[in-house]
Amino acid sequence: MATGSRTRQERAEATRRAILDGAATAFDAAGFGSTSLTDIAQHAGVTKGAMYFHFQSKEALARELVAEQFELLPGGAESELRALQRAIDLTHRMAHGLRSSARLRAGIRLVIERGSFSTPDPSPYNQWIDSVRAMLANAQGAGDLKSEVDVGDLSTYIVGAFTGVQITSQVRTAREDLHERVADLWTWLLPGVVPARRLARFAPAGSEELWAALEDGAATG
Amino acid sequence: MATGSRTRQERAEATRRAILDGAATAFDAAGFGSTSLTDIAQHAGVTKGAMYFHFQSKEALARELVAEQFELLPGGAESELRALQRAIDLTHRMAHGLRSSARLRAGIRLVIERGSFSTPDPSPYNQWIDSVRAMLANAQGAGDLKSEVDVGDLSTYIVGAFTGVQITSQVRTAREDLHERVADLWTWLLPGVVPARRLARFAPAGSEELWAALEDGAATG
Structure with a gap:
């Protein structure tokens, strides 16, 4: 079980990184106003559900990147x-x-x-x-x-x-x-x-x- | 006729100035992306028709102000x-x-x-x-x-x-x-x-x- 939960934690970390990378790519290319959460999920290669689990809003992603x-x-x-x-x-x-x-x-x-x-x-x-x-x-x-x-x-x-x-x-x-x-x-x-x-x-x-x-x-x- | 046309020209100039002032106020406050031609007409106190007579697009207004x-x-x-x-x-x-x-x-x-x-x-x-x-x-x-x-x-x-x-x-x-x-x-x-x-x-x-x-x-x- 310990191994299982570490794997789960590692996967959560990887998803979080992918979301931040996706958000960075989208914001860097198009700016905050023209980027939607759907764009970010697509860039990150994750579902919108997975994204909401880590970041509740575009604002939260922007705060983290800043x-x-x-x-x-x-x-x-x-x-x-x-x-x-x-x-x-x-x-x-x-x-x-x-x-x-x-x-x-x-x-x-x-x-x-x-x-x-x-x-x-x-x-x-x-x-x-x-x-x-x-x-x-x-x-x-x-x-x-x-x-x-x-x-x-x-x-x-x-x-x-x-x-x-x-x-x-x-x-x-x-x-x-x-x-x-x-x-x-x-x-x-x-x-x-x-x-x-x-x-x-x-x-x-x-x-x-x-x-x-x-x-x-x-x-x- | 000469006087009449000068007056018309002066009024056109005044309208043009009002439109540029209105666009400047709107762009200064909200930026290009968040400003509509309707906002600009309102700030300028002119009809949209009068605005289109002078400037065909938001882009043209931005170019002029730049x-x-x-x-x-x-x-x-x-x-x-x-x-x-x-x-x-x-x-x-x-x-x-x-x-x-x-x-x-x-x-x-x-x-x-x-x-x-x-x-x-x-x-x-x-x-x-x-x-x-x-x-x-x-x-x-x-x-x-x-x-x-x-x-x-x-x-x-x-x-x-x-x-x-x-x-x-x-x-x-x-x-x-x-x-x-x-x-x-x-x-x-x-x-x-x-x-x-x-x-x-x-x-x-x-x-x-x-x-x-x-x-x-x-x-x-």
Whole structure:
């Protein structure tokens, strides 16, 4: 019986994943408004009954996909990297995820399209700003940001600029040039906020550690 | 007869303006997908017949409103200001317009929401990038931008960053803090792209000339 119930649990998990993948594919392609629960069930290859068992509404699926993007945030194990480089690397990890994961693309499209216009909700923006602010406060404490920089305003700027840079890259190049455009953001931002003698410590295109991790497929780890 | 036909023409113009104002109000509030031609006729206070006489489709109205944003671009009369300051001022004129004009808000919402997701169209982004690039090329020729800066990439970055900064300001503060956030963009960008000895020439929060013009109500002139 124990084996039977574990199998059942594993199958439930697989169904849940399939539903989220199906919802991500549908939202990424058509947006929230134009996607029906029937579309999602079809994309997921599950019955509508199975879908309702896991998610009661399109809204619940959207909430889950929006929440997933925050799994990109660095976990407990403290990296050896300086905090400011971790913030730079976070934006490239995000860029990499947007290029490779329909789940992340769907979550971000939901935030920008739906969370900005149809039913405005500042909380995903604020959650990113708070996470970046924590890294920048650490960086300022270590002397890597000029003391006159307001880290709250700077993190708000970084989240805003990244949001627009990725929209522009998506529309113009289907995100082909996204890493280059994110590197531009940091290349032109760092001289304004980092003391000149420390500038050379930072890699606007992402650290070697980041790229090694991305090549290992640990993009969201 | 001449007087009669001028009156008729003036009335047609007034109806056309009312329809565009009505469409702007509706698109700004609900987006393209959720707005019907009936909504627009109601907002405009005109009959559907009058509306069809001027605009054959919702699509035609959207195209017109998207095109209008480019009227913000500086006209023929060359300003006394340096080209880079004109680019800075353009972003603040845009910020001012977004805060004060439903027509401009509708045009920008249509570009971001519809032109980025539903029916992706890079041309409005490219038109802004080309306009900014022309100013920056002029600035680089005058020695106000470092010679190693690629003005094509920099104008792409500025348009992208502005797009995201204004979305973030809209969602978080209903654009209350938009001028401050745009000033942050330039405060932190200029040291990366302007030769140090020229930095003091530029006002990240917009020139005195700009603010005098905005107070005169010549925001879109």
